Amino acid sequence: MNSHRKNSPHFYEELYPSFEKRNKKKNNRDERRKKDHCEPERQFRCGNCGAIVSTDRELVGVNNRNHCPNCLWSKHVDDLRAGDRCSGCGARMRPLGLTVKKVHKKYAVNEEGELMLIHSCIRCGKIFINRIAADDSTGALIALYHEAGQITDEILEKLAGQDIHLLAAGDLTTVFSQLFGWQAILDMFEEENQSIRSEEAFVEQSQLED
């Protein structure tokens, strides 16, 4: 090995070509990794009411925040699964109502699932069910539940075709227990009972006075 070659800037590259290649490969891999795990958008503007909506997971409690917490409208961005962002439609999705997610467990057939929102695209008619986020307006959710009676038979049939049961009159306990917890319902009954008891006591008292 002569000293002239040793002084060449490419001496070590020539001597260890695999080292250089390995390094390059690693850098490409790091770049790809960065791309795959890019930061999701932290907020978006609602296409229906114009509210700025945070997608911060810490705040909303779900991974794929896709609807507005104020008006509950969404945008058609997913194709097959929630969060795949593969649809090119991009139209607004109207909240249709509430449903509970079916739980398919071997030994617990009738177990009640999570309360979900049903969305329907105003352009292509695609229907999705979506998780409710922690900051969704409770008032808007209850109002939506009460509007279930206005859903047309055509849409009900479409929902049934996708095995989605729209919560309607008669499902109030389900909606309230999921939104407020069972304790709130028990407290509500307790308050009612107390007022009945005090009314009865009042009647008894007035009968005694007569």
Ligand SMILES: [Zn+2]
């Ligand atoms: Zn909105």
Ligand SMILES: [Zn+2]
């Ligand atoms: Zn669509």
